[in-house]
Amino acid sequence: MTQLVLIFALLTGVVLQAVLPPTWAWLGAAPAPILLGIVLYVALAHSQLRMLGCALAAGLLQDALGQIPLGYSSFGFCLAGLAAHRFQDEVFEHAGVTHAVFGAAAGGLVTLVLYGLLGKDGSIGLSPVWAVKKIAGAALLGALVTPVECWLLARLELRLGSRPQEER
Amino acid sequence: MRDRTLINLIVFGAILLLVLNLPLPVAGRLKALTRDTLAPLQKAVSGFSRQARESLKLLRGVGGLIEENRKQAEEVARLRIRVGDLQALEAENLQLRELLRFRQKEARALMACEVVGRDVSGWWSMLRLDKGARDGLQPDLAVITAEGLIGRITNVSARTSDVLLISDPNCRISAFVERSGAFGIVSGCGPAAQGLPVCRMEFIDKSRKNPVAEGDEVVTSGLGGVFSQGLPIGKLEHVHTNASGLYLEADVVLRADLGALDNVFIVADRVQPPPRSPEDEGP
Numbered sequence: 001m002t003q004l005v006l007i008f009a010l011l012t013g014v015v016l017q018a019v020l021p022p023t024w025a026w027l028g029a030a031p032a033p034i035l036l037g038i039v040l041y042v043a044l045a046h047s048q049l050r051m052l053g054c055a056l057a058a059g060l061l062q063d064a065l066g067q068i069p070l071g072y073s074s075f076g077f078c079l080a081g082l083a084a085h086r087f088q089d090e091v092f093e094h095a096g097v098t099h100a101v102f103g104a105a106a107g108g109l110v111t112l113v114l115y116g117l118l119g120k121d122g123s124i125g126l127s128p129v130w131a132v133k134k135i136a137g138a139a140l141l142g143a144l145v146t147p148v149e150c151w152l153l154a155r156l157e158l159r160l161g162s163r164p165q166e167e168r
Numbered sequence: 169m170r171d172r173t174l175i176n177l178i179v180f181g182a183i184l185l186l187v188l189n190l191p192l193p194v195a196g197r198l199k200a201l202t203r204d205t206l207a208p209l210q211k212a213v214s215g216f217s218r219q220a221r222e223s224l225k226l227l228r229g230v231g232g233l234i235e236e237n238r239k240q241a242e243e244v245a246r247l248r249i250r251v252g253d254l255q256a257l258e259a260e261n262l263q264l265r266e267l268l269r270f271r272q273k274e275a276r277a278l279m280a281c282e283v284v285g286r287d288v289s290g291w292w293s294m295l296r297l298d299k300g301a302r303d304g305l306q307p308d309l310a311v312i313t314a315e316g317l318i319g320r321i322t323n324v325s326a327r328t329s330d331v332l333l334i335s336d337p338n339c340r341i342s343a344f345v346e347r348s349g350a351f352g353i354v355s356g357c358g359p360a361a362q363g364l365p366v367c368r369m370e371f372i373d374k375s376r377k378n379p380v381a382e383g384d385e386v387v388t389s390g391l392g393g394v395f396s397q398g399l400p401i402g403k404l405e406h407v408h409t410n411a412s413g414l415y416l417e418a419d420v421v422l423r424a425d426l427g428a429l430d431n432v433f434i435v436a437d438r439v440q441p442p443p444r445s446p447e448d449e450g451p
Contacts, residue, residue, distance in 0.1 A: 018285035019214045031290035052180040064202035066289040070195045071188035124291050130358055
């Protein structure tokens with residue numbers, strides 16, 4: 001994956017995440033985790049160094065466009081990315097099921113980490129019931145969004161020749 | 169290989185610690201810079217998505233357009249008659265005010281803004297607008313739609329501003345019930361659940377001669393200095409005594425639909441004139 005493709009994906013991801021309307025109340029109004037999906041794709045298909053860079057940049061973009069203190073999302077994304085990268089050699093990294101499972105787990109984990117950090121700061125006033133709904137919502141959306149994103153990113157890389165043919 | 173992994177982790181951990189411990193003003197400036205840089209892209213994408221939504225709505229509703237047109241024409245005729253009546257009342261009101269030497273109320277100045285985004289993280293009920301400090305905006309200005317109050321500005325960068333919606337638990341507004349004159353605090357209850365109220369009015373005086381009732385209109389009280397007086401908020405529902413038994417509380421059904429906001433207005437009572445650039449000034 002070239003740096004240019006990564007930058008393009010991150011910018012498109014953050015703008016889409018900001019423009020998309022909030023999801024339903026029963027999902028805790030969790031946003032579609034588009035940036036997290038990009039981090040997971042890089043974690044499963046690329047080197048650890050690239051994944052860490054991507055997670056840091058994606059987190060900073062998410063925090064800069066929202067109200068979260070700078071660095072909180074990066075921390076969550078790095079944790080999720082490291083966990084996914086750990087299993088890189090043990091899973092089919094280009095299978096939809098893998099992306100769905102990792103998307104669900106990472107969506108829930110990052111939301112839980114952010115709820116802990118923001119709750120500790122006292123910056124959010126959401127009840128634990130909402131938090132549970134949000135965590136479940138983020139996991140569900142992660143399972144749905146991540147496979148689509150990974151498929152699109154893999155196609156983009158193939159088109160631009162930045163991914164070897166044998167990986168198909 | 170193992171050493172390299174460890175070095176990566178140490179380097180990125182150090183960068184993350186540095187970012188997490190940035191002084192607030194520096195972090196704020198970095199955030200504002202990112203927002204301003206991405207603002208044109210965000211505006212373009214939100215404009216495109218709005219157009220796509222409107223085209224879809226148009227395609228779906230072609231059959232109903234004639235009926236809708238007829239209804240709108242009826243509404244215009246009704247509103248014209250109402251404006252005529254109100255003009256007569258205004259003239260009478262002015263005459264009486266002059267007789268009593270009351271101070272003239274100034275018409276509210278409104279600034280139209282486009283909604284270009286929402287909170288990326290989903291933890292707050294927020295909107296991002298396409299105008300900022302360059303247009304004279306500043307924190308704590310009221311944001312309304314044609315239906316009523318929707319929130320207040322919290323953060324402002326050069327090209328954008330963030331609005332904390334009235335449905336957010338961090339948003340608390342001093343309000344009063346128009347019919348009975350009872351004061352209270354309106355606060356958000358989190359993201360809107362379908363069919364459920366998104367705000368609650370608390371600390372309503374229980375001992376008034378004219379008690380509050382369901383269906384009463386709630387407006388801003390003007391106390392606290394953030395919102396001007398009389399901005400419509402919503403209607404009361406499920407009025408009941410609070411747990412302590414000292415006050416009444418009620419759900420507030422908002423007049424404005426917070427889920428479908430494309431254009432909003434800022435009550436520009438306190439808008440600062442935008443700073444003049446050197447090019448604006450004559451020789």
